Amino acid sequence: QLQASGGGLVQAGNSLRLSCAASGRTFSTYGMGWFRQAPRKEREFVASISWPGSVTYYAASLKGRFTISRDNAKNTVYLQMSDLEPEDTAVHYCAARRAAGIVFSTAASYDYWGQGTQVTVSS
Secondary structure: OEEEEOOEEEEOOOOEEEEEEEOOOOOOOEEEEEEEEOOOOOOEEEEEEOEOOOOEEEOHHHOOOEEEEEEOOOOEEEEEEOOOOHHHOEEEEEEEEEOEOOOOOOHHHOOEEOOOEEEEEEO
């Protein structure tokens, strides 16, 4: 129901935009989030956005390099990643939680997960 795409191999300093498209159902009134998991590390929070999109929240470690947004007409959430670093290498997952107007930063808060898309940043 959630399909993440847009990952790839890029050099440090470049940008990528990830997409997460919902299918099979509408995710109106759902808050959305992005998480990532690097090899041998736990899944960590990246960013979240409320329904309909007025509230966003980011992991402090990102230092303002990422931007989350959503296009509700397309049932799609985006993660614009800029100035990528090798430390950003991970499988990136999108997730959904039914709740309007608020955001969530813990993985346990989300009900639906996409399959993940690999982001690899070379130095």
